[in-house]
Amino acid sequence: xxxxxxxxxxxxxxxxxxxxxxxxxxxxxxxxxxxxxxxxxxxxxxxxxxxxxxxxxxxxxxxxxxxxxxxxxxxxxxxxxxxxxxxxxxxxxxxxxxxxxxxxxxxxxxxxxxxxxxxxxxxxxxxxxxxxxxxxxxxxxxxxxxxxxxxxxxxxxxxxxxxxxxxxxxxxxxxxxxxxxxxxxxxxxxxxxxxxxxxxxxxxxxxxxxxxxxxxxxxxxxxxxxxxxxxxxxxxxxxxxxxxxxxxxxxxxxxxxxxxxxxxxxxxxxxxxxxxxxx
Amino acid sequence: xxxxxxxxxxxxxxxxxxxxxxxxxxxxxxxxxxxxxxxxxxxxxxxxxxxxxxxxxxxxxxxxxxxxxxxxxxxxxxxxxxxxxxxxxxxxxxxxxxxxxxxxxxxxxxxxxxxxxxxxxxxxxxxxxxxxxxxxxxxxxxxxxxxxxxxxxxxxxxxxxxxxxxxxxxxxxxxxxxxxxxxxxxxxxxxxxxxxxxxxxxxxxxxxxxxxxxxxxxxxxxxxxxxxxxxxxxxxxxxxxxxxxxxxxxxxxxxxxxxxxxxxxxxxxxxxxxxxxxxxxxxxxxxxxxxxxxxxxx
Amino acid sequence: xxxxxxxxxxxxxxxxxxxxxxxxxxxxxxxxxxxxxxxxxxxxxxxxxxxxxxxxxxxxxxxxxxxxxxxxxxxxxxxxxxxxxxxxxxxxxxxxxxxxxxxxxxxxxxxxxxxxxxxxxxxxxxxxxxxxxxxxxxxxxxxxxxxxxxxxxxxxxxxxxxxxxxxxxxxxxxxxxxxxxxxxxxxxxxxxxxxxxxxxxxxxxxxxxxxxxxx
Numbered sequence: 001x002x003x004x005x006x007x008x009x010x011x012x013x014x015x016x017x018x019x020x021x022x023x024x025x026x027x028x029x030x031x032x033x034x035x036x037x038x039x040x041x042x043x044x045x046x047x048x049x050x051x052x053x054x055x056x057x058x059x060x061x062x063x064x065x066x067x068x069x070x071x072x073x074x075x076x077x078x079x080x081x082x083x084x085x086x087x088x089x090x091x092x093x094x095x096x097x098x099x100x101x102x103x104x105x106x107x108x109x110x111x112x113x114x115x116x117x118x119x120x121x122x123x124x125x126x127x128x129x130x131x132x133x134x135x136x137x138x139x140x141x142x143x144x145x146x147x148x149x150x151x152x153x154x155x156x157x158x159x160x161x162x163x164x165x166x167x168x169x170x171x172x173x174x175x176x177x178x179x180x181x182x183x184x185x186x187x188x189x190x191x192x193x194x195x196x197x198x199x200x201x202x203x204x205x206x207x208x209x210x211x212x213x214x215x216x217x218x219x220x221x222x223x224x225x226x227x228x229x230x231x232x233x234x235x236x237x238x239x240x241x242x243x244x245x246x247x248x249x250x251x252x253x254x255x256x257x258x259x260x261x262x263x264x265x266x267x268x269x270x271x272x273x274x275x276x277x278x279x
Numbered sequence: 280x281x282x283x284x285x286x287x288x289x290x291x292x293x294x295x296x297x298x299x300x301x302x303x304x305x306x307x308x309x310x311x312x313x314x315x316x317x318x319x320x321x322x323x324x325x326x327x328x329x330x331x332x333x334x335x336x337x338x339x340x341x342x343x344x345x346x347x348x349x350x351x352x353x354x355x356x357x358x359x360x361x362x363x364x365x366x367x368x369x370x371x372x373x374x375x376x377x378x379x380x381x382x383x384x385x386x387x388x389x390x391x392x393x394x395x396x397x398x399x400x401x402x403x404x405x406x407x408x409x410x411x412x413x414x415x416x417x418x419x420x421x422x423x424x425x426x427x428x429x430x431x432x433x434x435x436x437x438x439x440x441x442x443x444x445x446x447x448x449x450x451x452x453x454x455x456x457x458x459x460x461x462x463x464x465x466x467x468x469x470x471x472x473x474x475x476x477x478x479x480x481x482x483x484x485x486x487x488x489x490x491x492x493x494x495x496x497x498x499x500x501x502x503x504x505x506x507x508x509x510x511x512x513x514x515x516x517x518x519x520x521x522x523x524x525x526x527x528x529x530x531x532x533x534x535x536x537x538x539x540x541x542x543x544x545x546x547x548x549x550x551x552x553x554x555x556x557x558x559x560x561x562x563x564x565x566x567x568x569x570x571x572x573x574x575x576x577x
Numbered sequence: 578x579x580x581x582x583x584x585x586x587x588x589x590x591x592x593x594x595x596x597x598x599x600x601x602x603x604x605x606x607x608x609x610x611x612x613x614x615x616x617x618x619x620x621x622x623x624x625x626x627x628x629x630x631x632x633x634x635x636x637x638x639x640x641x642x643x644x645x646x647x648x649x650x651x652x653x654x655x656x657x658x659x660x661x662x663x664x665x666x667x668x669x670x671x672x673x674x675x676x677x678x679x680x681x682x683x684x685x686x687x688x689x690x691x692x693x694x695x696x697x698x699x700x701x702x703x704x705x706x707x708x709x710x711x712x713x714x715x716x717x718x719x720x721x722x723x724x725x726x727x728x729x730x731x732x733x734x735x736x737x738x739x740x741x742x743x744x745x746x747x748x749x750x751x752x753x754x755x756x757x758x759x760x761x762x763x764x765x766x767x768x769x770x771x772x773x774x775x776x777x778x779x780x781x782x783x784x785x786x787x788x789x790x791x792x
Binding site: 004005006007009013017020021022024025028034035038039041042044108110111112113114115116117119120123124125127128199202206207209210212213220236237240243244247248251252255 | 618619620621622623624627633634636637638639640641642645646649650653654655685690693694697702703706707711728732733735736738739745746749753758759760762763764766767770771774775
């Protein structure tokens with residue numbers, strides 16, 4: 001525990017901490033109050049700016065947009081888990097001619113910004129190779145390529161963190177390399193890395209918001225459209241608040257799952273603390 | 280508080296809304312009724328026929344016409360998020376063409392297509408034609424054909440109503456100007472007005488917001504688009520100066536569909552009165568007088 | 578090749594801004610992230626709570642929305658005006674700081690208990706224990722995840738293109754208007770990102786070797 005960093009506070013320290021606590025709480029509340037006050041003063045909470053969200057059609061659009069976000073996330077999440085496993089297994093192969101290409105693939109797609117990937121898949125590739133697909137495809141494929149590569153590294157780190165004896169024991173009882181990987185190493189690696197995997201999935205969910213760049217009709221895309229509605233007072237800030245609440249809500253639910261998984265793991269067995277996910 | 284009320288409403292309505300949304304997908308958008316179209320200056324042709332146009336044949340087999348438009352350009356191509364109604368100059372032009380081809384407002388399906396996807400939407404046949412601040416350029420002509428032009432505009436400037444220092448593009452030195460990221464007007468400013476600071480956002484609405492916030496001094500793009508914004512908010516915004524470039528708006532049609540292109544061009548040429556009425560009922564409300572350009576029958 | 582050389586101005590301006598965004602935001606993110614990481618392990622309950630709240634909220638908000646707030650929300654606060662590049666830097670720093678804080682916190686946990694105990698035994702206070710004894714060691718052990726965060730920051734700078742910052746993410750929009758083939762443009766952009774990431778990875782290896790902890 002971190003409490004090793006300081007002595008148990010005595011009565012004087014506790015008083016000092018209380019003063020500290022009260023002051024910092026006041027400062028934070030003051031900042032929040034100031035932002036709210038300015039927003040109210042500039043009419044961001046006026047009925048006119050929020051009126052647009054009282055129309056059933058707008059609410060419908062928001063529900064659809066949330067569905068679009070979740071559907072892109074769902075497919076991308078499953079896809080990147082599968083791709084991640086394949087890449088990790090390929091990279092862990094003992095044959096260099098096999099592991100090399102997987103290594104390059106992983107490194108390449110980890111290095112290219114997911115936004116650039118989406119643009120490439122939507123604006124670049126289709127005219128160049130003469131095909132056409134909807135923005136949805138570009139969003140999902142870009143997310144799978146990027147997050148799959150990141151997850152591959154996570155899985156690999158998980159496998160490599162396992163004691164050597166696990167693999168040796170598997171081989172000793174006559175299992176083949178692939179069997180050792182599938183039934184001994186990967187299950188343990190996934191288990192050890194579960195918190196990181198889930199927080200990477202939160203990143204995936206957040207990255208669906210980049211879909212607006214390729215005109216995918218998800219939450220942020222619609223929020224921007226609502227913000228352009230002149231006759232309702234161009235509610236740019238209110239739209240951003242609504243989108244923010246939706247995103248933060250969905251991400252918090254996912255993060256909650258991550259916390260739950262972490263706690264269950266900690267209770268059930270001792271696993272090495274997992275490193276943080278990428279941003 | 281409004282937020283919570285809205286959120287609750289969203290979720291309670293969610294199930295019903297989803298069902299509704301699924302059934303309402305597409306169909307109902309842009310059915311006429313309110314707005315200028317109530318007394319439309321054009322009538323639906325009863326026995327329109329057009330031979331040799333694959334696009335027209337497709338409209339017939341679909342039983343409707345699918346038109347690509349903008350949905351976020353007030354005064355030109357704009358969709359009311361609350362009602363789903365489309366309005367604006369481009370929308371009226373689009374309806375006029377549809378009427379001449381024999382399709383009333385109830386047979387029109389408007390599809391909002393952002394600038395970046397216009398060519399591919401036409402090439403792939405997702406839409407029958409496109410009307411939405413679509414400038415005729417040589418590089419675009421390689422991918423699509425244009426009927427028209429039906430409107431001529433050029434790069435203009437939008438400033439706050441109380442701004443007296445910017446009266447034309449000559450006053451831009453030392454000022455901050457906003458336009459869409461990477462757009463031609465923006466690159467024009469960066470190249471030809473080196474003393475002007477350029478800012479850019481995805482949409483013009485955000486530029487207009489930055490203008491109202493005082494973060495930028497002017498918004499620049501096609502004057503027609505700017506007129507759309509100033510006509511929505513004449514108390515705070517005004518368009519200044521004369522256009523300092525030339526942009527010709529055309530109707531995008533499938534490359535090679537000469538029959539349809541000629542049909543639309545003839546309609547423009549023979550419909551001077553209708554054009555003027557359409558203009559007066561939309562962009563003309565800003566007070567700016569404009570004449571119909573001659574079509575370019577290339 | 579022509580796509581690159583004919584538009585070198587766009588590429589150099591774009592990537593120069595990207596690198597500036599990265600360096601400045603990286604600096605502030607490390608600074609702020611360290612402070613918040615320290616808050617999360619501090620003896621004051623209110624500070625711990627604030628650190629936790631900050632990390633939980635910011636990590637669950639898309640970067641686009643954070644940048645959106647500083648581009649469109651901040652100007653309405655009536656505070657001193659800042660330009661869009663500065664507001665992107667503030668947004669990127671605040672966002673990345675939450676990840677830095679998390680990495681550091683996990684790093685603090687890896688420092689052997691005896692280190693902190695020894696520090697306390699010789700009478701160091703919390704701040705001293707943290708800054709003189711624990712954090713320097715924590716930094717070393719979290720170098721790989723810390724560099725992952727920095728690489729992610731480098732890539733995340735592209736999001737600022739939507740908020741009036743002329744950087745690498747905006748190159749496509751500029752060159753599409755000049756009629757360049759999008760795929761070629763984007764491949765060049767991707768190529769330069771790979772190069773920058775490789776440089777960072779090299780830097781990571783250098784620091785890892787230099788600061789290797791002998792245990």
